[in-house]
Amino acid sequence: MTRTRLATALAALGAVAAIAFGGYQLWQSHRLDERDDLRAAYIDTAKDGILRLTTVRSSSADADVKRLLAITSGDFRTQFASRTESYSKVVKDAAVTSKGTIISVGVERFDDDTATLLVAAHSEITNKGTTAPETRDYRFRVVVTNGDPQTISKVDFVL
Numbered sequence: 001m002t003r004t005r006l007a008t009a010l011a012a013l014g015a016v017a018a019i020a021f022g023g024y025q026l027w028q029s030h031r032l033d034e035r036d037d038l039r040a041a042y043i044d045t046a047k048d049g050i051l052r053l054t055t056v057r058s059s060s061a062d063a064d065v066k067r068l069l070a071i072t073s074g075d076f077r078t079q080f081a082s083r084t085e086s087y088s089k090v091v092k093d094a095a096v097t098s099k100g101t102i103i104s105v106g107v108e109r110f111d112d113d114t115a116t117l118l119v120a121a122h123s124e125i126t127n128k129g130t131t132a133p134e135t136r137d138y139r140f141r142v143v144v145t146n147g148d149p150q151t152i153s154k155v156d157f158v159l
Contacts, residue, residue, distance in 0.1 A: 054101075108141070119142050
């Protein structure tokens with residue numbers, strides 16, 4: 001093999017390697033973008049679920065409960081659904097108004113099927129027995145199940 005042919009072959013091999021490496025980097029970048037999108041969707045679902053849990057009004061208690069149930073699944077849905085009537089009754093009878101806000105969210109772990117997140121929330125609550133809003137701060141461990149749509153399948157209070 002002559003030097004010219006060897007140089008041409010090495011140049012072609014280098015070009016093929018560069019194209020393959022570029023393709024691999026593009027694939028890896030796309031894969032990371034998909035993971036970031038999934039992580040962001042888990043965060044959005046956890047925030048939405050906790051806002052629905054911490055925001056309730058006596059004037060719309062039944063609708064508020066339905067909105068929360070719409071984003072739940074699994075054990076959390078089963079437990080909450082069994083208590084919706086009594087929950088709504090207490091909220092209405094006590095003239096409760098609770099406005100929740102999300103303080104922060106951290107992802108403990110996630111994969112393609114589920115995510116476990118820690119959510120810090122704040123709530124201002126009024127009811128028949130209060131003259132000024134009472135504030136409450138909460139920390140929740142939330143499990144989000146991936147699907148169409150994503151749902152909250154477990155909620156625990158964290159001390």
